Amino acid sequence: MEVVLKRIAVATSKGGVGKTTLVTNLSAGLASVGKNVLMIDCDAQGNLQNQFNVKTERTLRDLLLDNEVDVVNVRQNLDLINSGKQNLADAEMALSGKTFREAVLKERLKDLSGYDYVFCDLSPTITLVNTMALYFCDYLLIPVSMSFYSITGAHQILNKAVEINQFSEITLMGIILNMYDKRTKMARMVEAAVRDKWGELVFDTVIRKNIAIEEAPSQHKTIFEHAPDSHGAKDFTKITDEFLLRI
Numbered sequence: 001m002e003v004v005l006k007r008i009a010v011a012t013s014k015g016g017v018g019k020t021t022l023v024t025n026l027s028a029g030l031a032s033v034g035k036n037v038l039m040i041d042c043d044a045q046g047n048l049q050n051q052f053n054v055k056t057e058r059t060l061r062d063l064l065l066d067n068e069v070d071v072v073n074v075r076q077n078l079d080l081i082n083s084g085k086q087n088l089a090d091a092e093m094a095l096s097g098k099t100f101r102e103a104v105l106k107e108r109l110k111d112l113s114g115y116d117y118v119f120c121d122l123s124p125t126i127t128l129v130n131t132m133a134l135y136f137c138d139y140l141l142i143p144v145s146m147s148f149y150s151i152t153g154a155h156q157i158l159n160k161a162v163e164i165n166q167f168s169e170i171t172l173m174g175i176i177l178n179m180y181d182k183r184t185k186m187a188r189m190v191e192a193a194v195r196d197k198w199g200e201l202v203f204d205t206v207i208r209k210n211i212a213i214e215e216a217p218s219q220h221k222t223i224f225e226h227a228p229d230s231h232g233a234k235d236f237t238k239i240t241d242e243f244l245l246r247i
């Protein structure tokens, strides 16, 4: 049976809400149930590549500029393309004069196959690389943490998606509430506002605020490896299950 590749941008115009955490642990969750997953670090900060602690010669920068890249296998069923950090920012400069530069990533990866899912981990600002990633992807997945700025960030990236949709097609597939702490009034308020606005698109599962999730990147581990019995691992198992039901 032919595998239909689904490309998902994990994005929002707000930093520190859990984009990289979501890409890491949802990808790991999907890989653990036998899906083939590719992660692309689209952020010059390189948090995703740091998470997995692998260095590669050729990165997203080289893919964009020279159509050459090292895809590194980081876990069973799980591959990664590093961002190249500062080199990625330099690539943006080099591409800034190119006609229809927004479509470069889509063009470069048009023959990509063998994966069930590709996740692009975006940075919070609207960069050329982010725009390219939104062009490349079919779906948008937005994490929202427990602040009202986080909701604003979701609106901003959705406005960008509307712009992209004049040329390409990207659909909002879901919103995931992260760093949830049901004891706080803020969490209840944000949840109510998000569910009221986006209804069915909001995942039933929320990711609780959990210290193990925060610790895992420093160990270069996924939440399932770092603390398999934690609330974080339980929540990401549920997120993985719900994701598979939705897409």
Ligand SMILES: Nc1ncnc2c1ncn2[C@@H]1O[C@H](COP(=O)(O)OP(=O)(O)O)[C@@H](O)[C@H]1O
Binding pocket: 014, 015, 016, 017, 018, 019, 020, 021, 022, 047, 178, 179, 180, 207, 208, 209, 210, 211, 213, 214, 215, 217
């Ligand atoms: N549910 C959570 N509980 C506790 N800490 C979290 C949770 N989700 C993310 N974090 C931590 O919050 C910080 C920001 O998350 P990150 O995924 O890097 O956000 P972004 O990619 O949106 O900038 C990181 O230190 C991360 O480990």
Ligand SMILES: [Mg+2]
Binding pocket: 019, 020, 021, 043, 047, 048, 121, 122, 123
């Ligand atoms: Mg990040």
